[in-house]
Amino acid sequence: MKTRRALFFIPLGFLFILCALGLAAWNAVNPPVTAFYTPPNPLPPGNPGNIIKTEKIQTNYANVQAWRVMYHSRDVNGNDTAITGIFAAPLAPLPTDGLPLLAVAHGTEGLAPQCAPSLDPWSLPFAQEFFSFPDAVVVPFVQAGYAVAATDYQGLGAANHSSFLIGSIEAQNVLDSIRALRNFDAVKLNDQTFVWGHSQGGHAAAFTAQLASDIAPEIPLHGIVLNAPATRLEDLVNTILVPDKPSALTGVAMMVAGSWQQTYRLPLDGVFTPKGIQDLPRVYQECILGTIAAFNADKPSTYYFSNPTTTSPWRDTMLLNTPSGVLYPAPVFVAQGEGDPIIAPQTTRAFVEQLCAAGNAVQFHLYPNVDHLGAIAASRADVLAWLAARAKNEPAPSNCTTQVTMSPTPLPPSALQSVILSDGAFTPDNATVAALEKELPNFLAQNQKQFHAQKAPIAERLVQYKFQYWGEIENGKRVIFVNAFCANFDDWKTRRVFVLDGGDCFFNLKYDIDSGTFFDLQVNGEA
Numbered sequence: 001m002k003t004r005r006a007l008f009f010i011p012l013g014f015l016f017i018l019c020a021l022g023l024a025a026w027n028a029v030n031p032p033v034t035a036f037y038t039p040p041n042p043l044p045p046g047n048p049g050n051i052i053k054t055e056k057i058q059t060n061y062a063n064v065q066a067w068r069v070m071y072h073s074r075d076v077n078g079n080d081t082a083i084t085g086i087f088a089a090p091l092a093p094l095p096t097d098g099l100p101l102l103a104v105a106h107g108t109e110g111l112a113p114q115c116a117p118s119l120d121p122w123s124l125p126f127a128q129e130f131f132s133f134p135d136a137v138v139v140p141f142v143q144a145g146y147a148v149a150a151t152d153y154q155g156l157g158a159a160n161h162s163s164f165l166i167g168s169i170e171a172q173n174v175l176d177s178i179r180a181l182r183n184f185d186a187v188k189l190n191d192q193t194f195v196w197g198h199s200q201g202g203h204a205a206a207f208t209a210q211l212a213s214d215i216a217p218e219i220p221l222h223g224i225v226l227n228a229p230a231t232r233l234e235d236l237v238n239t240i241l242v243p244d245k246p247s248a249l250t251g252v253a254m255m256v257a258g259s260w261q262q263t264y265r266l267p268l269d270g271v272f273t274p275k276g277i278q279d280l281p282r283v284y285q286e287c288i289l290g291t292i293a294a295f296n297a298d299k300p301s302t303y304y305f306s307n308p309t310t311t312s313p314w315r316d317t318m319l320l321n322t323p324s325g326v327l328y329p330a331p332v333f334v335a336q337g338e339g340d341p342i343i344a345p346q347t348t349r350a351f352v353e354q355l356c357a358a359g360n361a362v363q364f365h366l367y368p369n370v371d372h373l374g375a376i377a378a379s380r381a382d383v384l385a386w387l388a389a390r391a392k393n394e395p396a397p398s399n400c401t402t403q404v405t406m407s408p409t410p411l412p413p414s415a416l417q418s419v420i421l422s423d424g425a426f427t428p429d430n431a432t433v434a435a436l437e438k439e440l441p442n443f444l445a446q447n448q449k450q451f452h453a454q455k456a457p458i459a460e461r462l463v464q465y466k467f468q469y470w471g472e473i474e475n476g477k478r479v480i481f482v483n484a485f486c487a488n489f490d491d492w493k494t495r496r497v498f499v500l501d502g503g504d505c506f507f508n509l510k511y512d513i514d515s516g517t518f519f520d521l522q523v524n525g526e527a
Contacts, residue, residue, distance in 0.1 A: 031120035033113050036068060037157045039082035046072035048172070048216075049179020052082055059134075060122045063091050064142050066134075068118050071180035074172050075154060075161070076263055083173050084157030085180075086118045088138050089147040089187045100192035100222075100391055102146040103178050105201030105208070106133055109156060110287030111164055111255055116157035117150065136376055137198070144384050146194075147187050149177040153204070155259075162284070164259035165200060165230065167207035167321045174208045175216040192391055194223045196383070198376055199343065202229020206323035206351075213329060221330040223390040225383055228336055228343045228375045231351040233322045234309045235344065235460060241300045241307055242463045243417060249342070250300050251283070251292040257308065258283035260317050271311050276303030325354020331361040331396030333386045335379035337370030346441075346460055356400035363397050416440075417466045419493045424470030428480050428513075433469055436480060436511050443509075443518045450523045451504045458504065466492055472510075480511040482518075501525055 036055055046052065052070040059066050066088040073083040089099060109115040121134040138148050151173045155162040163169035178193055197205030209224045230236060233256075240253045258280055260266055268277045280303075282294045295303070308314035332355055336348040345366060352364045363386060367378040390396065416437055420428055444451075445459040468483040486505040489497050499506050506524040511517070 031114070033116075033119065033157070036070070037084055037113065037116070037119075037159075039070065039158055043080060043082060046080065048073055048176045049183055051180050051183055054087070054184070057086075058122065059088075059139075061139055061143075064139055065089055065091050066121075066138075067184075067186070069180060069184075070158065071176060073154070073176040076166065076169055081154060081160055082158045083151060083154055083176065084116060084118055085149065085151040085177050086121060086134070086138065087147070087149055087181055087184060087187065088134075088142050090142055090145060094188060095145075095190070098188040098190040099145065099147040100194065100387075101178060101181055101189050102141050102148050102194045102196055102387075103174050103208070104137055104141065104148055104150040105170065105174055105195070105197030105204035106137070106150060106153075107199035107201050108164075108252065108255075108288055110291055111155060111162040111258060111283050112285055112287055113155070113157055113159045115287040116152040118152050118157060137196075140380060140384075141196070144387075146387075147181060147189055149181040151177040161262045162255075162259040163263075165203055165233065165256055165321055166259060166263055167203065167323065168211065169263075170200075170204035171207040171211040172215055174204055175212060175219060178219055179216065191220065192222050193219055194225070194387055194390070195221060196225040196227070197229065198227040199372065200230055202226045202343075203231065203323065205229065206231060209328040209330065209332070210324060210326055221328075223330050223333065223387055223396075224328055225333045225335070225387070227334075227379060227383075228340055228372050229323075229334070229348065229351070230343060231323050232347040232456070232460075233318050235347045235456070235463075236342075237309050237318070238307070238461075238463050239344070241304060241309075244299050244301050246297055246299055248292050248296045250298070250303070251288070251295040253300065254280060254295050254303065255283050255288075255291055257314075260314070260321075264313075264317055266314055266317060271304055271306045271308045271314055273301075273303055273305045276305075279303065323351070325351060325358050327358045328355070328360050331390060331398075332363070333383060334362060334364045335375050335383065336364075336366050337372060337375040337378065338366055338368045339370055340372045340375065342372040344460075350457065350460060352400075356398075360400075361396040361398040362400055364399055416462060419466075419468055421468055421470040421494075421496065423496075424481065425473045426471035426478065428469050428471050432480070432513055435516065436469070436482070437467075439516070439518070440482075443521075447521055450521060451507075461486075468492065468496060470496070474510070478513045480513060481508065482511060483508045499524065 050072045054067045054069045057066050057068050069087050070082050070084050073081055075081045106117050117133045138150055141148050153163045153173050154160050154169050195205045195208050205224055205226055206229055212221055240249045283291050334352050336345050338345050352362055355362050365382055370378045441459040448457055451458040465484045465486045469480050472479050472481050484507050485497050502524050504523050509518050509521040
């Protein structure tokens with residue numbers, strides 16, 4: 001009988017956030033780490049991708065065969081390390097020239113070894129009722145005729161330092177899983193190789209494409225699929241930390257910090273409060289559900305006293321692990337849900353713009369009313385059709401000149417830190433302010449030239465600002481004065497803030513209530 005953790009009551013809103021994260025097994029029940037996951041001691045020497053051991057595992061599908069695998073890879077310092085994962089392939093009959101290979105990079109699981117998707121992928125309870133990584137991702141690709149290599153990533157399965165959102169390790173693990181499957185005699189392959197990744201896996205797939213020619217120049221990639229990818233890490237962290245409200249995502253920010261501190265030995269006292277330093281080790285012991293439950297009740301400021309996106313060396317590490325919009329060795333398919341509460345559509349669109357500017361052939365699909373997890377199923381038919389066309393060597397389509405010129409999707413009003421002041425000619429009502437905030441990102445995007453050219457677009461940085469609103473009468477019309485600043489002032493909720501310089505950290509504009517339009521945008525210069 002399997003050892004299982006006790007189940008506990010989870011509020012409905014909590015479940016919604018967890019569903020949106022794109023998790024392989026977030027149901028609080030994780031199988032035990034078996035002897036298979038203990039590497040030989042000492043680890044025998046091997047080249048990246050050499051197989052250490054495999055074992056056949058049972059699937060729930062008559063036409064799908066699968067194996068658990070351990071293979072050689074390299075850590076961030078180039079040292080030999082053991083990585084685990086899954087191989088899966090269709091049963092016979094198989095094409096005479098072999099199967100195309102698809103490397104799959106999974107979404108967020110946690111930092112503890114017991115979070116590995118390969119541990120017991122087809123026997124986790126509630127898999128059909130909620131989300132199962134093998135059922136939702138691996139099996140559909142196998143049934144479509146692909147041999148799948150799905151790495152666990154370093155730190156999951158075989159114990160080691162975490163690789164969560166560390167691009168070079170993720171890419172190394174993915175590319176070495178490709179090498180390992182090509183070294184696996186039980187599955188005959190042709191020469192076609194593709195990479196697919198969702199969420200954290202999208203981050204891994206982007207780095208795989210970015211670093212493939214350096215890490216594995218012998219592997220020709222034929223297509224890259226980025227599904228709701230975690231690309232602009234500064235935006236992701238700021239979305240969690242800047243509002244400073246209790247959130248199920250605070251645990252994700254703690255996971256990022258724990259992973260980077262463990263690998264890069266970053267100074268904790270540079271960004272963490274004493275409680276943050278005390279509680280951080282919990283991320284190494286839990287999978288994603290336990291981690292989120294450990295940190296969701298408190299404001300992020302309970303754990304952070306400084307934002308790592310603006311604090312060295314944390315910021316340098318963030319830039320190091322943010323994918324670059326460079327020329328990839330293969331065409332790119334990008335899928336994004338328009339209703340994604342985790343990866344904002346405008347951040348993915350901005351990354352697509354970078355890929356297009358670098359000369360990539362990018363097919364970008366934005367799916368209306370689809371959330372983070374839903375993008376997997378919503379895009380499946382399009383992805384399979386796109387992959388099949390690449391397998392036939394058809395010219396890669398690109399909609400760079402159409403999709404990427406769309407205006408950024410407005411941030412929800414709840415994402416903005418704001419206050420309505422009552423010391424003007426009148427006090428604006430909440431409904432009018434909500435309408436103002438809904439249109440504000442689009443207006444600012446259209447006036448991007450007034451803001452700092454070397455920073456991210458202003459419409460994507462609004463969560464870093466505080467907004468003050470008060471009413472004025474101009475030429476007999478009711479106007480809302482909008483005052484925005486990214487600096488910290490203790491009394492900003494009660495007193496108007498004006499600074500003479502400071503660059504685009506400070507700007508203001510006006511909103512005509514009757515016409516619902518903005519005017520008179522003023523952005524500070526720099527002294």
